[in-house]
Amino acid sequence: MRVYFFGTCIGSMVFSNTCVNAIKLLQREGAEVIFKKDQTCCGQPSYNSGYYEESKKVALYNMELFKGSEPIIIPSGSCTGMMKVDYIELFEGTEHEEQARKFSNRIYELSEFLDKVLQVKYNDLGEKTKVTWHSNCHALRVAKCIDSAKNLIRSLKNVELIELEREEECCGFGGTFSIKEPEISNAMVSQKIKDIQSRNVEYMLSADAGCLLNISGAMQKQGVNVQTMHLYDFIAQRIGIRG
């Protein structure tokens, strides 16, 4: 099976090791991964600020770049939501609506693809540990792919998943929101951190680079000692893939 891999902008800027691990997880299941060297960003920064014209241009660029019929795999629920659901909304009632719908059908968040399409079975090689999980809002409510991520975590036999009490609450990242309203964003992430601390776990996992940057950055600033890790780095580590 051939698949496109879309590394996302934060993925290629800050989480490149995660992207490498994500690709290895796909290869491990026998997928042939195509990496378009001209890939950029899904267009969320402009979209969420209401710049629809600019966003349409970025969306059209992506739909052209990833043309064909191969599935497009994204290691981020947030960008998955954008390309799968928001593109359709963006082009609603325009000549590109049909194209956006077809494109949407090819978009998968990586955990969804591993869990639902490839139905992976992992052999957990790690020590016993406790983790908690942060749901990205876009993944939860737009892409709706959180179940798969949790299924993967739960399938690791030595990992105990302890859910957050405020799992459904936003961590305050929200892309440009954290820059436009830093004080409110800080109040939100601080509440999230309290919740994480209260779970007494070794790791906090998430499959979204933006939320991870936000939560781990704030934890460092506040001197909180819970390790944060991207889901795909965690899985890779547990099953013995070297990043």
Added chain:
Amino acid sequence: MSEALKQKYHNIVSQKLEDKQLRKNLLSVMDTLKGNRKKLIASRFYDWEALREQGKTLKQKNLAKLDTLLEKFESKAKENGFIVHWAKNSDEANNIVLDIMRKNNINKILKGKSMASEETHLNAFLKARGLNPIETDLGEIIIQLIDEPPVHIVAPAIHKNRYQIGEIFRDKLGAPLESEPEKLNEIARTHLRKEFKDFKLGLSGVNFAIANEGAIWLLENEGNGRMSTTACDIHVAFCGIEKVIETFEEASILNALLIPSATGAPVTCYNNIITSPRKEGELDGPKEVHIIILDNNRSNMLKDSHYYRALSCIRCGTCLNHCPVYDKIGGHAYLSTYPGPIGEVISPQLFGLNKFSPMLDLCSLCGRCSEVCPVKIPLAELIRDLRSERVGQGRKGVVGTDSSTQNKAEIKAMQSFMQIATNPKKWRLLLAMADFLSPLSKTFAPLIPGLKTWTKYRELPKLNGNLHQKVSKMQGVIYE
């Protein structure tokens, strides 16, 4: 967006964030309300999602023929003996109340809960003319005593805990210091009883106006609403045009959605369905009932292909209860009668985008509001659409769009984002630079706009941007 206006928002947000008591109160009440709602839906509803879908569909159907429904409501209501008024804006609505008061020589009005009358600033309007509006809803009494507007559309004084309320009653009413809810209720009751004794004019809102019957339906928990609408000679009801629906059956569906969403209780204590003023031979009820049907730019919203859905709102307030921003800053920080997610959608449209556009930033687009709204209004989507109105890329029908000022720096930033994101060479150059600059970026972070605010509360991530290099060398990857 003008800088002064933005600054005004910034100041009040900071002030509210620093108010530890406020945040504690809000968090605890919101947690309770959310918890109650969730429990109730899980235990008492067989298919909540289907009910939501029904509510959404029926509201949309009614909105699609609102003009004929309004006419029908008017004629049926008149047949029933109601006096129906039309108010294009706040001023007209307030003046109708003023006329009624003057004509009947009344200088005091007892008010049940009505957000529409908050929207028209009726209290201030009447006070400026020497008249006396008295709130009777417990929450409204509390905030009227300290001269504050409602902080929430359902629970106006939710930002105060019972100890603070006890102090307010002691300071303003000379009551003994209490903090037990029953005792506090007792104080409010005694305080109000004397007002209720000889009052002539009562005011209320409307939850549902039923076109087929020409009747109005009011919900409340305290009984004061029933007093305000029955024990007086004249009753005035404020009704937004969107409250009109076709049938009683539809109203009962909406009712079943509203109460669980609002408080997590299955039903309210009082359902008042008013079908006419006092009839011949009846012993009580007002002799005159006026219904003021208020537009205030609602018909403008109705014209828009997306925004009209916000008129489905049944004012349950659950979008506020679930908003992660609202529970940190409280309703007053939105500087509008309508705060929270629904407030962000309707305030700019009712009162002008130019005056309320900064409130659109008080949202991380997490989408939880849309997820819980009982009539499925896509609130987050509409907030984003309004942001596009703000930058001049929307459908341009929102009032006050023309005089809304633009943020030139942001426009430029977004344009260059688009240019780089559609130009792979430039994009790769940016990645390479980011990687190269990584050790320096920490030093310069406070100087770069955006990064500066980011690093105030968070450590900067280690940039690790050589993905292309890594991937191009990976075995088996087609790098093309």
